């Protein structure tokens with residue numbers, strides 16, 4: 591093919607991406623406010639097991655939620671809905687990141703508890719479907735990825751507000767190989783997408799007595815998109831005079847998180863998608879690893895709560911899924927409870943998790959038959975809550 595033809599083809603693809611993104615801007619402009627859960631007759635909680643150890647650990651998290659929401663389920667205020675089919679086999683068969691019928695069911699819910707899903711990568715036996723996580727965040731417009739990391743004994747109490755629908759992920763699976771030698775990916779930032787995540791971070795800070803919000807970018811190098819993110823951050827910070835606003839570049843920020851003297855000072859951090867992805871894994875590691883962290887994906891209409899670890903297919907192959915640690919997805923369940931207006935129940939669950947995994951720790955999970963099963967852990971947790 592002629593070089594000019596190759597460039598024309600790339601331009602055409604680029605044009606299509608711009609059309610799609612401008613459409614997204616219009617959708618964001620037309621968006622209303624957040625759902626008011628109190629005004630709903632019934633809150634529907636979708637439970638979606640996912641792949642690998644997903645169904646095992648999600649099943650245990652569901653048991654704990656059902657126990658805590660027993661009265662609400664009886665009165666009809668809350669209903670659980672099991673959603674099957676968000677599995678790699680089905681996604682491969684339908685060549686879809688989320689099978690359309692599953693997406694429809696997800697959209698019938700208000701909030702979703704989701705187990706880990708497998709993301710195929712080069713060399714896997716699966717077709718290269720997009721990550722179900724990324725697709726769900728986009729389809730349900732779950733723009734705020736909220737990831738708390740708390741280590742009280744070290745004075746660490748961070749809440750990350752990761753932008754979840756734009757940045758390097760917006761068209762991450764739609765880059766262009768212009769020629770055999772030249773590949774180009776795109777990163778996307780919009781005013782609307784940036785404003786809503788920064789607003790969410792400051793509003794969280796305000797509502798929770800936090801005194802500092804920190805933006806993390808690489809605006810010295812990625813001048814257009816990160817530059818826009820940072821400009822909007824400082825502009826909006828003026829609306830919150832009681833809250834200090836500052837910013838760091840991602841490289842030095844990853845270093846500062848290991849600086850024991852300085853890291854305690856960070857409170858709320860707001861950051862574009864890819865930096866948020868990386869920094870939240872680092873942060874979770876101090877707390878005991880990604881297996882201990884819960885994650886909320888919040889949009890105006892829907893919200894989804896998940897563990898931040900993977901699906902561990904090897905545990906299933908070796909018949910050990912019943913020994914998988916459900917505490918990360920149970921933590922996600924606690925975030926779900928808080929989100930739908932049951933902060934008291936969420937706090938109880940956090941307290942019980944602290945007792946069962948740190949202070950009392952009567953059961954140990956080892957991931958194999960040398961330790962407790964996920965079901966035994968969930969029983970222990972519920973017995974602990976009963977005594978609170």
Ligand code: IPM
Pocket residue numbers: 709721723724867898
């Ligand atoms: C996360 C994960 C996902 C991401 C993967 C599984 C697509 O790493 O939730 O942080 O990159 O966002």
Ligand code: MG
Pocket residue numbers: 867868871
């Ligand atoms: Mg990640």
